[in-house]
Amino acid sequence: MKRLLLSAALLLSAGVAQAAPIPVKVVVVANWENGADTGDAPGEFQDWVEREHLDEKVPVRGAPDVVRRNKDGLYGLVLRHGVTDLAAFVLDPRFDLTHTYWLFTGISGVDPRVASVGSASWARWVVDGDEAREIDDRTVPAGWPYGLWAIGATRPNQLPYDANHFGSVTDMKQLDRAYPLNRRLARWAFELTRNVRLGDDDAVRKARARWTGFPEAQKPPFVLEGETLGALRYWHGEPRTQWARDWVSLWTRGQGRFVMTNMESQTYQKEMRAFAAQGFVDPDRIMVLRTASNFSEPPPGVAVTASIGDEGPGQVLAFDSNQRAGAPVLHELLAHWDRYRDHIPGRDDTP
Template identity: 75%
Template sequence: MQHRHIGWLAGLLLALTVPASQAAEEVKVVVVANWENGADSGDAPGEYQDWVEREHLDQKVPVRGAPDVVRRNAQGLYGMVLRHGAPDLVAFVLDPRFDFSHTYWLFTGISGVDPKAAPVGSVAWARWVIDGDRARELDDRDIPKGWPYGLFAIGASRPNQLPDNPNHYGSVTDVAELSQALPLNRGLADWAFQLSHTVTLADDPVIAARRAGWKGYPIAQRAPMVLEGETLGAIRYWHGAARTHWAEDWVRMWTRGQGRFVMTNEESQTYQRIMITLADEGLVDRQRIMVLRSASNFSMPPPGVSETASIGDEGPGQALAFDNNQRVGSVVLHQLLQHWPQYRLRIPQAAASTPKP
């Protein structure tokens, strides 16, 4: 089921793939950002600019179908910003000039963070990307007595229940196909966290002052931190304590208690499903994908503030989130590039003593 809504990849494959006239260049590492404000450098930063400027991604790489999204530096680090969404990503992977069979991918971006998990400015390595779009929904004003909310799994009969009747979704007959947990390589994520958890993070006086308002949420009052935790992607922009409760339950349920909700955003689920399809076609290695999200705001308001007064309040924390995402992610990408002969054939795994926050 997970590939049905992106069947357009087959058409793109036919349209964009052309015979290569020379051996394809092996791409080692790609960092992926979702959007940028204005220019890629020299103005107010978005998700891409810190990467472009600090990693000296000075060479533009025209790609058929995505002419202004890819850059690289002299060390072999590629960066791309998904100005047009998934088509940019697919166009790059299908460009016959490049070989992605051993490529490591780092998907980055800012997010809302659960105040029970981490403060604004924090950075989290994901072990799973959880899809928050594919669900059944009843208006919360109409839900049966005793339900916590009106969102529940397709194939289930109530919230916090895994699917037990796959035939409730068209022709799907396998409950496993209904899973909304998209697993990443846990060993690679643990290794990346182990390598980067001591990075010195930036802080901001405005954000520091705001932390005092989080009475009763001791973790939200801390300085920015590096941690491991899941990212929940949903196209709809949700906000508030009730939906944060749903997100915590949704992540816990789909990971069977092994994951925890930390970050929420609008695009992770889409791009991971695209990468799964590309991996199934043998174009990328699914085991070499990493997801690093940083917190620009909370997924709910602080005590005493209404949801409507706080929704969309990313502005004060955005620059801090951009900054810390690059600080943490660059440590891992530099390690991969500096020891490429080692990591080309052997995907790194964490030592058994990985610290857990």
């Protein structure tokens, strides 16, 4: 009897160990949340949890209380501990992520020349603004616009020509600071949502009136295409906005335009590319949607120190826009999974 029980236990454990991983269709990723995931003041995750009914918590080793899902198979992931949570989910052997679509979301500062607070932008590139050489702008050589330039170059607005990155890099590709997304997928998502009616707010509407001479900043929130620049430092002001426009144009070889600025998108895209290189995820199924909570510089006549960090009512509006603009894409993927599992939308071979 003991032998029979032992054999049964071994067979049971082998069956558990060999259980097929769960195929995950779609994951929406948020960066942070205020307090609880439901029922209080919202952060980047709460609108997704409540409106998409992400009612089931999914325990993940090393990332407690960060993953949820709904009955339709939509997963939600809030990165309370940054890349640690992302890695814990991706590396969990219970999940098959080889056909998974990812929507990385979040609020951002926006260039007032291209969009307004509350607007939502689908990115074609995520550009890394962290790794650069820097000197004080007050000490720059004559003719330089600012004291920021690419490692491996000799002045601003010049791509690297020397692969020596503190003596540690021999491949020029490692110096690239633009992470390309699937442009056809991004265009498909944009076309699907370009006419989505985004919310508005009286306080935000009143604040828009201060942006005389900036017609895009004075528009009600809308959906557009444009790049996101990630940098760990929280910069602000017209000179740095000009740097951001130049930096995005430089690294996308003039094909991209700066729209949104935030502090984490570059980190997560770098991590996702590492996972893709190991076969855990498909990089062609990654999307990035950022929504504007504030402008990247002050309105005319306002001091830069008086506007930095002033996200105010725009933050709640940006949370709302994120879910409104992103939801139709996720719903389409889930509703027609038989089509999109093997055919990425936007490709010429998509049925």
